[in-house]
Amino acid sequence: MTVRVVLADDQTVVREGLRSLLGLIEGIDVVGVAADAETALELVGQTDPDVLLTDLRMPGIGGVEGIRRLRGGRSRTQAVALTTYDDDATIVEALSAGALGFLNKDADPATIADAIRAAASGRSLLDAKATRAMLQRPGEATPTAYEPPDGLTEREVDVLRLVASGLANPQIARELFVSVSTVKTHINHVLAKTGCTGRAALVRYAYEHGLAG
Numbered sequence: 627m628t629v630r631v632v633l634a635d636d637q638t639v640v641r642e643g644l645r646s647l648l649g650l651i652e653g654i655d656v657v658g659v660a661a662d663a664e665t666a667l668e669l670v671g672q673t674d675p676d677v678l679l680t681d682l683r684m685p686g687i688g689g690v691e692g693i694r695r696l697r698g699g700r701s702r703t704q705a706v707a708l709t710t711y712d713d714d715a716t717i718v719e720a721l722s723a724g725a726l727g728f729l730n731k732d733a734d735p736a737t738i739a740d741a742i743r744a745a746a747s748g749r750s751l752l753d754a755k756a757t758r759a760m761l762q763r764p765g766e767a768t769p770t771a772y773e774p775p776d777g778l779t780e781r782e783v784d785v786l787r788l789v790a791s792g793l794a795n796p797q798i799a800r801e802l803f804v805s806v807s808t809v810k811t812h813i814n815h816v817l818a819k820t821g822c823t824g825r826a827a828l829v830r831y832a833y834e835h836g837l838a839g
Contacts, residue, residue, distance in 0.1 A: 629746040632658040632673060632703075634666035634680040634689065640731070644679070644708075644738075651739045661685075663692025670696065670703050676746040679738075682709040682720055690716075690723050697724030697823050704745040704824075708738065724824035727751045748794045750826045775835050776819045783837055785812040789825055790832035 631648060633656055635641040641659055648654050658669035662684050670678055678696060682689035693705040706727035707720045717728055727741040730753060737753075744751040774783045781802075788798045795813070799806045813828075822828045832838040 627746075628653055628655050629677060629742055630655050630657045630673065630675040631677045631679055631742060632656075632660065632666055632669045632675045634660045634663060634678065634684065634692070635708075636661050636681065636684040640681075647735055648679075648739070648742075651735065654739060654742060663687050663689055663695075667692055667695060670701060675703055677742050678703050678705045679708055679742060680705060682707055682711055682716060690719050693720060693725050694723040694823070704748070706741050706745050706751075708733070708741075721752075721826045721830060722823065724827065726824055726826050728826075729753050748825060749792055750829055752826070774837070778816060778819055782812050782816050782819075785809060786816055786828060786832050786837055789813065789816075790829045790838035 631654060633641060633644055633648070635644065638661075641661065645656050645659055648656050657673045657675050660666035660669055663680065664686050666678060666680060678693075680689045680692060687695070689707065689709070693707070696703060696705055704726045705724060706729070707725045708729050708731055709716070710731050720728055726745040726748075727750060729738060729741050729751075733741075733753065741751040774780065778786070784802060785798060788801055793801065795806050795809045798809045802809070816822070816828065820828070820831050822831050829838070
């Protein structure tokens with residue numbers, strides 16, 4: 627499967643370098659490039675890519691708000707943040723906005739490609755610093771097994787645990803012996819009940835509430 631990507635970065639050298647780099651990777655097709663988030667969102671609407679690979683600090687609304695609008699618009703396009711800003715606050719902000727992946731720009735090409743492919747498949751790939759930032763946030767007390775938080779049902783908790791383990795919807799369906807459409811329904815219910823905006827946020831939620839693993 628060819629993964630179609632829109633790339634957003636305000637630095638021309640970085641933007642064109644990434645386009646050239648990704649163009650050399652089999653199975654990845656850059657269908658648009660943008661210097662700001664607004665243009666990137668327009669390109670997403672025009673080209674319907676699988677993944678938006680975006681910097682976070684850009685002129686205009688910026689990458690985080692761009693990700694938030696992308697996810698708020700119910701686009702099927704997943705977002706991966708690739709940035710030099712990897713402080714905990716920025717990481718949490720991007721993941722809370724709905725980014726499914728987070729990498730520093732010093733990541734090697736293979737890791738960037740893996741993050742793009744993972745996001746296109748609905749899986750989250752975070753670098754080590756992003757994972758630590760997500761898990762070290764102050765959480766709430768772990769609920770008992772009989773009292774899932776936010777009104778989640780036991781089956782919704784099962785689905786959440788499998789999402790947190792990195793499984794894609796078809797894999798979750800096989801684990802639970804249900805259809806993929808049923809898994810999607812459960813995930814939509816979990817998103818609505820928890821207020822999460824994407825799978826990365828669900829992973830964080832699962833760890834914060836002792837529901838992962």
